[in-house]
Amino acid sequence: MSGTKPTVRGWLEPVRQAGAQVDEVLCAAGYTVGLLVRTFAATRYLPRRRRFFLDAAHAAGVKSMPVSLVVALFAGMILALQTGIELRRLGQTELIGNILSLSMCREMGPFMTGIILAATVGSAIAAEVGTMKVSDEVTALDVMSIDVANYIVLPRVAAMTLMCPTVTVVTDLVGIAGGAVVSHFHLGITQQTYWLAVRESLTSTTSILPKDVYVGLVKAIVFGCTIAIVSCSAGLRAGGGALGVGRAVQRAVMASIILIIVLGYAITWLFYFLLPE
């Protein structure tokens, strides 16, 4: 061993480690995509899984709602306050309703909901599925010829795909309401002016839902599905007892948050640049 002069092996060690990491991430991504395909292929069994589906949907709503409400309310208030200060300088405070409703529906609502669901429900899914994995329950299903994608993953993915947009709508509304409170007390905007501006932004003459609203909901749907599949996948890849479950939860939340940001960008780009009107 030479203490001062690293060997070639020593130099290459970080490279090798980085390579191993990339390899691991690619394997995980491959497995997750495969799982998603298997889950979609099993969609026709959803009516048989309605009990688990309802349980999972209920759990998702109940777990995330308190945090979502508080975060949305304050996010709306902060946004109104910050924007209001600038608008007042320009003498355009009556625009606050438009700005709040658009930014909540387009971006902030789905994004905040996604992050909150990843942290509350995604982590719970990863822990639950991971525990099943390390206590041989997943192997037991395999031995009984029961498809894990169909039995475990499908109800959870379906529930999250439904609940994420649902919670997002609530988040949007609460955020906008938070803006109304601030506008009223700090910016001197009447409730009527504010809500008229909101209504003007959120209605469309050409379609049932204005683009800003439905693109937000598309995001929420994609986020919900992503969080569920990533969390199930992390759980199913867990190994090595309780410690492995902990790592699976951590991986699930990290991967979910990164994917929410990246997919959020991709969807915005798709709808506003690739398919403008």
Add this chain to the structure above:
Amino acid sequence: MIELRGVCKRLGSREVLRGLDLVVPEGLNYVLMGRSGTGKSVTLKHVIGILRPDAGSVKVDGVEVPGLRRKELQELRRKMGYLFQNGALINWLTVEENVALPLVENTRMARSEIRDRVQETLKVVGMDHAARQFPPDVSGGMRLRAGLARALVGRPRYVLYDEPNAGLDPIMARQIHELIAHVRDRFQVTGLLVTHSRQCALDTGDRIGVLDEGRIVAEGTMEEMWQSTHPLVRSFLSGHAD
């Protein structure tokens, strides 16, 4: 008949099985003994087709397990029950629903027929009084019984038992052993048990094999084993390993 010939398996950097030969005759309980980490669970996983051997052959009823396609493997698994180390029940289903699971998912049996079969099987393992409880709310011994009921509910010809007494007190363990012996006679099942407990081998074993370093190092009936001079066999039989 379950037949393993020259099975080799490397997992990670360890050669777990190194030419394992094992024959489980029809209608008997074969007990495979070995220390922790010698590859007992790995052996069972080969028999049921979760793991494939690197070399050698695994046959059940003369059919080569590793060569089976998905559908054929599912067909084979219908003939087998597997009792996991701690029951491996699904926590959000009641005991009854857990036991019914293989029938509900894989057969076209009528609801009433499934209910009767589940009741009957739960009675055999002495769990009929706890049918409506959830696995986390019952004792380890009861979870194991429920796991056994789930393994038996499809009326398999073979049952693989992975440490059926792990984590049980001696009295509870004896009850499970008696149940395993009873199950063999009642349903004419062929059993392959893995354990490191002498008591388990004494209570349930028609034939005993001792696994070490990836091979069977001694094999025979209980009487033959008492005659053995192999040090590992002696230490198992003297109960030091219990």
